[in-house]
Amino acid sequence: MKTAVFIEPGKMSVQDLPKAQVKQPTDAVLKIVRACVCGSDLWWYRGISKRQANSPVGHEAIGIVESVGSAVTNVKPGDFVIAPFTHGCGHCAACLAGFDGDCMNKTDDEIVGYQGEYLRFKNANWALVKIPGQPADYTDAQLNDLLTLSDVMATGYHAATSAEVKAGDTVVVMGDGAVGLCGVIAAKLLGATRIIAMSRHADRQALAKEFGATDIIAERGDEAVQKVGELTAGAGADAVLECVGTELSVDTAIKVGRPGAVVGRVGVPQKTEMNTNNLFWRNIGLRGGIASVTTDDRQVLLDAVLKGEIHPGKVFTQRFELDEIQAAYEAMGQRRAIKSLLVISE
Ligand SMILES: [Zn+2]
Ligand SMILES: [Zn+2]
Numbered sequence: 138m139k140t141a142v143f144i145e146p147g148k149m150s151v152q153d154l155p156k157a158q159v160k161q162p163t164d165a166v167l168k169i170v171r172a173c174v175c176g177s178d179l180w181w182y183r184g185i186s187k188r189q190a191n192s193p194v195g196h197e198a199i200g201i202v203e204s205v206g207s208a209v210t211n212v213k214p215g216d217f218v219i220a221p222f223t224h225g226c227g228h229c230a231a232c233l234a235g236f237d238g239d240c241m242n243k244t245d246d247e248i249v250g251y252q253g254e255y256l257r258f259k260n261a262n263w264a265l266v267k268i269p270g271q272p273a274d275y276t277d278a279q280l281n282d283l284l285t286l287s288d289v290m291a292t293g294y295h296a297a298t299s300a301e302v303k304a305g306d307t308v309v310v311m312g313d314g315a316v317g318l319c320g321v322i323a324a325k326l327l328g329a330t331r332i333i334a335m336s337r338h339a340d341r342q343a344l345a346k347e348f349g350a351t352d353i354i355a356e357r358g359d360e361a362v363q364k365v366g367e368l369t370a371g372a373g374a375d376a377v378l379e380c381v382g383t384e385l386s387v388d389t390a391i392k393v394g395r396p397g398a399v400v401g402r403v404g405v406p407q408k409t410e411m412n413t414n415n416l417f418w419r420n421i422g423l424r425g426g427i428a429s430v431t432t433d434d435r436q437v438l439l440d441a442v443l444k445g446e447i448h449p450g451k452v453f454t455q456r457f458e459l460d461e462i463q464a465a466y467e468a469m470g471q472r473r474a475i476k477s478l479l480v481i482s483e
Pocket of ligand 1: 175
């Protein structure tokens with residue numbers, strides 16, 4: 138089977154690897170229909186984080202179940218499914234509490250290779266999310282909407298629920314990547330009436346507005362804090378979605394919230410430590426972490442996509458075939474694409 142592999146920073150390739158197989162009774166093998174490149178893939182693509190040479194890559198896909206292990210009864214061969222990047226067991230304390238991204242039964246054999254023709258998926262019985270019908274029943278745009286439910290839409294939603302966004306809120310969204318843009322969608326879905334998106338790229342500003350942003354701030358740092366103050370009569374936001382992870386972004390997120398606001402963070406922290414004392418003086422709440430993809434897809438997001446209430450698939454601004462993997466990464470690495478789509482099979 139063909140699978141995208143990381144060669145060295147800046148260099149991707151497609152290799153022919155042995156076809157994925159069921160190894161555990163709880164596994165399924167999926168034939169991938171669509172996959173995509175994630176902003177977090179750029180960390181090792183750019184050489185900022187380390188990754189083993191010749192390792193399969195990707196953690197976002199939709200596909201068809203091809204085979205299942207003996208313990209898998211919720212899905213069967215032929216089913217159309219979302220393959221979340223989280224793959225919780227469904228029965229530990231974390232999964233039961235709705236935090237399947239923090240499943241306590243994680244093992245070392247990480248699932249890799251969503252950007253490929255076939256994928257071995259763990260904990261398939263609980264973690265896979267079944268989509269009604271078959272790919273041919275959906276439009277191209279709907280398939281893209283469904284694909285975002287494997288990560289970015291669920292991660293944006295996790296930022297919003299972590300920040301406790303509720304009807305009537307004024308929300309600030311830090312970050313204009315695919316996750317931040319999905320955070321705008323999530324804030325609107327939860328009833329926010331004013332959504333201030335921090336973005337300095339024209340294409341992303343336009344999409345943020347299409348998704349429901351009412352105001353755009355292009356400034357950063359203290360200038361951004363001042364702008365939020367001007368837009369909110371000095372009050373600050375009720376809730377803040379932090380979808381970047383840099384020290385500056387987290388610091389700004391804390392400053393733009395009103396006293397008592399909650400910051401929901403999904404940007405992977407890029408600094409090991411932070412000073413949390415500044416939270417105390419203004420009663421700022423700080424929570425968030427790895428998204429609850431299976432939980433939120435099942436409870437809210439799949440339904441919202443199927444009903445056409447949200448259109449997160451618009452974050453895919455360029456499309457590629459698997460053999461064009463290098464171009465797909467370059468487009469995102471050079472910010473020519475907001476998110477690169479990979480069309481693998483029909
Ligand atoms: Zn991702
Ligand atoms: Zn679990």
